[in-house]
């Protein structure tokens with residue numbers, strides 16, 4: 001079939017069932033009733049499938065469609081760039097890559113930061129880890145190779161990153177890289193420390209100091225964490241990040257802040273680390289950097305880190321990706337940042353995030369709602385429990401997930417529900433009416449699921 005011909009529904013299903021390998025999903029899911037959704041168009045918070053059915057996207061694709069779907073300005077910027085240069089040859093660079101680097105430095109807390117451009121979040125984090133280890137080697141401390149990360153966090157799919165956070169999805173791939181140390185993630189709903197104390201004592205931050213001392217500071221390269229852990233969608237205590245920064249400084253350990261999800265307005269600020277006036281040593285970013293219009297990511301190092309790579313050949317950061325600094329991706333990213341800034345979408349994220357969080361409080365009328373999380377921009381989640389008093393979860397085979405998924409699809413809502421959490425992170429261009437639509441439908445779904453689960 002020619003690429004320009006529109007396939008029929010049967011042809012699409014045949015291709016999906018026989019030739020297409022979905023990420024982290026069973027092909028058999030496409031056989032289920034309402035199991036195959038082929039998206040063909042989109043505008044704002046809405047997407048449309050090949051059958052003309054419309055859905056509201058409550059997860060912004062995968063926490064990345066920050067400016068929303070269907071922005072012709074990005075297509076225009078890409079078209080313009082494609083008419084000039086689409087790749088800069090060996091040992092050269094290009095105008096959009098330089099402009100984007102300067103712009104990212106300008107957006108960073110340290111205005112003299114340097115950007116290492118890559119094609120996505122995993123490459124950004126992988127680069128940051130290697131950068132941290134090479135930084136210490138360049139300073140004569142090659143023994144620093146260990147990375148401290150928080151339990152149940154996710155920082156990417158590559159082999160080196162699977163060991164970060166001890167994320168459950170990393171199982172079954174054989175031995176992981178040595179040197180991954182895991183500490184607790186701030187979680188004020190299920191905290192293993194605060195439950196024993198009168199109030200939050202930021203023990204989860206102090207665990208990082210204990211881990212550094214236990215391992216030996218001379219062996220630790222970096223601590224990595226998302227400013228707000230997305231897998232838990234937990235805003236940490238105000239003292240958490242200042243305490244972590246202080247600990248890292250005390251032991252000469254670099255602090256890598258992973259802004260892959262939280263960056264570019266998601267939490268109501270350009271970067272979530274701004275909520276704590278936090279200075280990262282290296283900041284990783286992707287997703288909202290182009291709002292998913294083209295693949296791009298970056299590891300942005302503050303000057304004091306980047307300067308350690310300046311000097312003779314032995315100082316060079318020997319690490320490259322073919323698509324790093326691709327001019328077309330960089331042009332798309334620049335146009336995306338223009339929209340984000342010129343249309344006040346970060347301010348809208350703050351305002352609509354507060355409104356959505358307030359509206360979500362009404363869900364407590366359903367006894368299966370254990371915790372409503374959010375409050376900083378459009379990064380929210382609802383935790384479902386079997387018993388609100390004991391916080392007991394539904395069993396994995398309870399059918400909760402299938403019931404929620406069915407409820408969402410019946411109401412033309414696309415989002416992610418994992419375990420006992422429902423994630424709510426719509427595009428930053430969302431309106432009040434759309435928030436109301438999401439919350440009222442979610443309430444109806446929870447009503448129905450509560451009844452079904454007894």
Ligand code: PLP
Pocket residue numbers: 120121122123125154155156157226230258259260261286287
């Ligand atoms: N870091 C965080 C916090 C993420 O959530 C993700 C992906 O979801 C990544 C890194 C990896 O990004 P990518 O999927 O673009 O490789």
